[in-house]
Amino acid sequence: MDPIRKNGRTGIVLAGGGSSRFPFHKAFARYKNRYFYEHAVGCMKQLTDDVVLVSRTDIAERMKNADAEVIFDLPEYQGQGPLSGILSGMTNRKESEWFAIVTCDMPFVMPLVFEQLFSIAEQKPGTQAVVPVAAGRNQPLAAIYHRSCKDHIIRLLLEEKRSMYGLLQSVNTTFADAEEFDISQEVFVNINTDEEYKHYIESASFE
Numbered sequence: 566m567d568p569i570r571k572n573g574r575t576g577i578v579l580a581g582g583g584s585s586r587f588p589f590h591k592a593f594a595r596y597k598n599r600y601f602y603e604h605a606v607g608c609m610k611q612l613t614d615d616v617v618l619v620s621r622t623d624i625a626e627r628m629k630n631a632d633a634e635v636i637f638d639l640p641e642y643q644g645q646g647p648l649s650g651i652l653s654g655m656t657n658r659k660e661s662e663w664f665a666i667v668t669c670d671m672p673f674v675m676p677l678v679f680e681q682l683f684s685i686a687e688q689k690p691g692t693q694a695v696v697p698v699a700a701g702r703n704q705p706l707a708a709i710y711h712r713s714c715k716d717h718i719i720r721l722l723l724e725e726k727r728s729m730y731g732l733l734q735s736v737n738t739t740f741a742d743a744e745e746f747d748i749s750q751e752v753f754v755n756i757n758t759d760e761e762y763k764h765y766i767e768s769a770s771f772e
């Protein structure tokens with residue numbers, strides 16, 4: 566397979582969730598003086614110039630200085646979870662071949678993760694998704710997806726199947742052992758609650 570060119574990639578930052586387990590929208594939690602969503606956008610920007618932030622209308626104003634285009638879920642799939650955000654990004658960027666997905670609540674995530682995933686995709690023709698496995702858990706929201714996944718996502722959402730695992734089962738997915746990436750597995754930490762914020766961020770247990 567040919568190398569996956571940087572200009573054939575789009576980064577999608579998912580920020581359209583409700584953050585119901587957090588005191589306020591997680592995108593605006595801070596780590597090292599930057600909002601979480603800025604960390605995610607910064608990570609994607611090192612992979613490609615083309616980054617979209619799939620947000621919500623009620624917080625978009627606060628993202629107006631983002632170094633990415635702010636878009637919203639397609640109305641017919643709005644608020645149906647991460648799959649709808651991914652579909653909305655893919656639909657907005659039809660010309661892109663590969664999509665790197667990251668959430669707005671993974672402040673430690675690093676570009677190296679995605680570079681490793683792209684390199685695995687290059688070695689596996691026919692692969693439609695490359696998903697890291699860290700500490701025995703799949704990380705489908707820090708993963709890469711080929712544009713051919715889009716039709717599968719539409720079908721799943723029409724069937725009201727909103728789980729990321731449904732997508733991984735529907736397409737040709739390669740699981741990659743993240744322990745071989747030579748990085749701390751804490752890059753995959755995502756923050757859902759105030760307790761997790763206090764544990765990982767305020768105690769600075771990970772730098």
Ligand SMILES: Nc1nc2c(ncn2[C@@H]2O[C@H](COP(=O)(O)OP(=O)(O)OP(=O)(O)O)[C@@H](O)[C@H]2O)c(=O)[nH]1
Pocket residue numbers: 579580581582583584585586587619620638643644645646647649650651667668669670706757
């Ligand atoms: N665009 C978009 N993003 C979403 C949607 N649902 C969740 N996300 C994002 O996907 C990521 C993972 O979702 P969750 O961890 O469940 O976050 P959440 O839904 O905001 O939080 P909870 O309400 O506490 O479950 C987060 O970055 C969310 O912002 C959605 O319907 N649309």
